[in-house]
Amino acid sequence: PGLAVYDPGFVNTASCRSSVTYIDGEAGVLEYRGYPIEQLAEGSNFLEVAYLLVHGSLPSKAEYDAWVHDITYHTFVHENIKSFMEGFRYDAHPMGMLMASVGALSTFYPDATNLKDADNRHLQIVRMIAKMPTLGAWSFRNAQGKPFVYPDNELGYTANFLSMLFKMSERDYIADERLVRALDVLFILHADHEQNCSTNAVRSVGSSQVDPYSAVAAGVAALYGPLHGGANEAVLKSLKRIGSKENIPDFIKGVKDGNERLMGFGHRVYKNYDPRARIIKQAAMDVFEVTGTNPLLDIALELEKIALEDDYFVSRKLYPNVDFYSGLIYEAFQFPPEMFTVLFAIGRTPGWLAQWLELVQDKEQKIARPKQIYTGERTRDFTPASERW
Ligand code: CMC
Numbered sequence: 001p002g003l004a005v006y007d008p009g010f011v012n013t014a015s016c017r018s019s020v021t022y023i024d025g026e027a028g029v030l031e032y033r034g035y036p037i038e039q040l041a042e043g044s045n046f047l048e049v050a051y052l053l054v055h056g057s058l059p060s061k062a063e064y065d066a067w068v069h070d071i072t073y074h075t076f077v078h079e080n081i082k083s084f085m086e087g088f089r090y091d092a093h094p095m096g097m098l099m100a101s102v103g104a105l106s107t108f109y110p111d112a113t114n115l116k117d118a119d120n121r122h123l124q125i126v127r128m129i130a131k132m133p134t135l136g137a138w139s140f141r142n143a144q145g146k147p148f149v150y151p152d153n154e155l156g157y158t159a160n161f162l163s164m165l166f167k168m169s170e171r172d173y174i175a176d177e178r179l180v181r182a183l184d185v186l187f188i189l190h191a192d193h194e195q196n197c198s199t200n201a202v203r204s205v206g207s208s209q210v211d212p213y214s215a216v217a218a219g220v221a222a223l224y225g226p227l228h229g230g231a232n233e234a235v236l237k238s239l240k241r242i243g244s245k246e247n248i249p250d251f252i253k254g255v256k257d258g259n260e261r262l263m264g265f266g267h268r269v270y271k272n273y274d275p276r277a278r279i280i281k282q283a284a285m286d287v288f289e290v291t292g293t294n295p296l297l298d299i300a301l302e303l304e305k306i307a308l309e310d311d312y313f314v315s316r317k318l319y320p321n322v323d324f325y326s327g328l329i330y331e332a333f334q335f336p337p338e339m340f341t342v343l344f345a346i347g348r349t350p351g352w353l354a355q356w357l358e359l360v361q362d363k364e365q366k367i368a369r370p371k372q373i374y375t376g377e378r379t380r381d382f383t384p385a386s387e388r389w
Helices: 037-043 046-055 061-072 079-086 094-108 118-144 157-166 177-190 197-206 212-224 231-242 245-256 275-291 295-309 311-315 323-332 337-361
Strands: 021-024 029-032
Touching (some): 029 037, 029 046, 037 177, 046 118, 046 337, 061 157, 079 094, 094 337, 118 337, 177 337, 197 212, 212 337, 231 245, 231 337, 295 311, 295 323
């Protein structure tokens, strides 16, 4: 009984009320808690943005210091988690390892099922934001067959992550400040994006009142899928295939003939320049100043220029999205493509947790349980196997 509206993918259905992130796709606007993404990327840092997303307002100096202190001192994980991660095959996908190890954290923190106590919820949020880079870095080291590097709590959040990824001995790796800043900005840009697939997964699983580690593991699982987290890798593949600027017109013709899509262009919500794409383009320039330029950047710049002037793309409101330049940046950091989504997951964690917190505090929220339009058989008589065969 009751009204069932068929809406696959919830394209027209609001599943919740939320005060975390605002998007106006026609105008190309993205705001976290009312603050434009451009201003946050320019003047804030990832941990301050994480505080903003989770708490709803910017921190005072004392609140910020306590937040950073707490996150810094929760970066270590239990040694058994380390042993667990060491048990994966050498070629295990880092996202599979991340998903499994985040889920495994739930077994180490049985207190996390107490969702009613605000201090307890806060502790889990701090723990998870703190531990994601450790788990992410170790999933990368596993693929390289290198020993896992423990967190260095003398370092800032993003510098510590880079150190756990790339350090070989006590003194051999100090991340360039410009690279640290660029990665921090990328984390800010990915920190939340309202009811995307992975956030919806976190909310859906969280609505059963499971602990937040299990809910976030579901978010990581959703992000693992190529339609959600995988587009930047596809952009790189296209750029490599194009190979040189002279080949761009042929490539564009193929796109217009419907042979393939221009990856990194177009968005379900943004029908204007994705505001994150502008910032990422600048970050790419900053990174290449440190690492030296990549010939693929010239192809990307020319491709963007041509597409933005071409009627096919203009008439369909296809603009560069966040993924058009992010893969180039990650490659400049020497991340293998399988790591791109892990970086996305680390950035998205505060958003998942802010939305989870909103969910568990929302008195109107019910367990996620969509309706269906039943298309199967109706009541028929069962015949036992002895009579059918
Ligand atoms: N290249 C060429 N044509 C395109 C593209 C593209 N990238 N995107 C859409 N179109 C065309 C499409 O063929 C259709 O044309 P027509 O009306 O002639 O049939 C029209 O534009 C509308 O496309 P759609 O598939 O109905 O649009 P959508 O809103 O369902 O798809 C999208 C959005 C992101 C899946 C799509 O634009 C796409 O596949 N882009 C490439 C993949 C990509 O970059 N994905 C990353 C998205 S940003 C990540 C994030 O925010 O999490």
